[in-house]
Amino acid sequence: MKIHRMLCATRREFAAATLAFGALAMPLHAQDAYPSDTVTLLIPWAAGGATDVAARAIQPTLAEQLGTDVIIKNVSGAAGTIGTAEAARARPDGYTVLVTSAGPVAVQPHLRKLPYDLDSFKPVGRVSLTPMLTMVPQDSPYNTIEELIAAAKENPGQITAGSSGAGTLPHLAILALNKAAGIELKHIPFQGSNAAIKELLGGTVALFSDQSQSAPKYELNGLLAWSGERLEEYPDVPTMKDLGYDIEMGNWIGVFVPLDTPEEIATALNEALNNTLNDPEVLQNFADLLLAPSPTSIEEFDAFARANYEFSREMLQDAGLVQ
Template sequence: MPRHTRRATLLAGAALTAVMTVTAAMPAQAAWPEKPVTFLIPWPAGGATDIVGRALQPYLAERLGTEVIIKNVVGAGGTIGAAEAARAKPDGYTLFLTTPSVLTSMPHMRPLPYDPKGFVPIGRINDTPMVVMVTKTSPHESIADIVEDAKGKPGELTYASTGAGTLPHITMISLQSSADVELKHVPFKGSAEVMKALLGDVVDVFSDQAQLIPRYDLRPLGVWAKERLPEFPDVPTMKEQGYDQAFSIWLGLFGPEGTPDEVVQKMSAVLEDTLEDPAVVEEFKKLQLAPGYMNPGELADFVESEYERNKNLMGMAGIKKQ
């Protein structure tokens, strides 16, 4: 072999060895997720949001190849949990599963210990019309019954909410304003606490997600939607009963600010695939829910529109930022 050829071969070999040595010395970048993923829910265990999170838990865990942990951090209308989620390390191992109020209505009520626009949208899970509900032993069998009772006893009939400024609160403010009646507002930390109070006859009425109705054997009185729900074909819409308003509550998955895009895209794809699983569709059907997936971009636009809508609604209801 000619000297210059042999020299070139030796140099190339040395270069390859150096590259291999450097590569071997570099730590391998682990693919997410390599450990359990925590879903932080700002509402109590047993509540409407928690029910959905736990229904999805095993299906998401199977697709992610790791454990999914549900962590409930409650209080202050969901804002305590939102603040903890915002402070979480943005590595994809703590994600935030929430209803809209902490991002779209609470910001119009008071200063918050987090930036409601700082969360990274991952995907929407569902979009469910709100339903006015009472116990099956309640003397109220229609919205008209509630309005008539409230007119006869101003300020005595009670309604629950999951906190001031939450959608259960706003919907009942809308009813009071439209019907020109006065009901007494009783706030709780979450729908699980409301259910205890409602079933214990501590409060009279509640407006929230439909999945609570079969779980707690409640009586639905009116649906805040343009059309009747197939799950409750005999329950008239609020519009049919003279109150032309529609309210829906949705669940979305978010990451703290700075969550890597590769995590967002992978988790969003896993969520979409999970919501298309026939077993999950059937599970949601039992919960009186329908999957309503949105990708990160769609969810970002949706949250912004809900933020502005709730700002206007709360202004109409006379709720001012403290």
């Protein structure tokens, strides 16, 4: 009797463990028309990060669109490269789908030796594209980007610019601004955007370039937009193009499958993704999360990702960071 009850307790514990691991389990695939089985969205970032939250916002609707279960698997570590490497190794059957931000596919391959490259993947489509904005605190001595550039020319290496880590978009923005304007900003990397914004508000760094929605959220002033056109919310803030530099940058999240995945599977995924990004509930969630949905065709996204890849190589090469 006692033993029996004991075993029940054990079983209950295991049931709890199994339940908790449901979201991480690997699916077994059948050979029928795609998709006939659970699709795993592999996120190369930890649960709760920006990419993960975006993936979870599309997860239920994407499952409806595909007519199958969609689960999320987080494989984090080494700036997203561990999970991305796993996605590159996955069977090219469309059941393991990489959802990632730019870093692991378009930037990290230039910075270190990796078992994959952008060419290891077949692009599926873009989830979101959020414009970038160079921001300063409200009490900053710089009211325009021209003032900032002039001050930086007078005091080379003295004005501090934060980033969310080496090889992140905010870091690339510093490198691009340095190169374009012929200035030298002092770069201090922090672990993630939140840490960088904290130091911006606390006065440790003078400027930080990140998604434009952070500006109203933290009551920051925008100095420079990195989008192709001026931002609707900041009609007075010049773009890089206005300053005469042909540079465009934005935070994006995209979907990839391993290179050898059949074309029709990529097409099916692209269609389901784009329908998901038109769903009113998803649009509302994206608006709340300050993400701008940005559906593309496979070809558009392919060209976009490649251009991004080349741009970051150029920036990092000039900064002497390419390995």
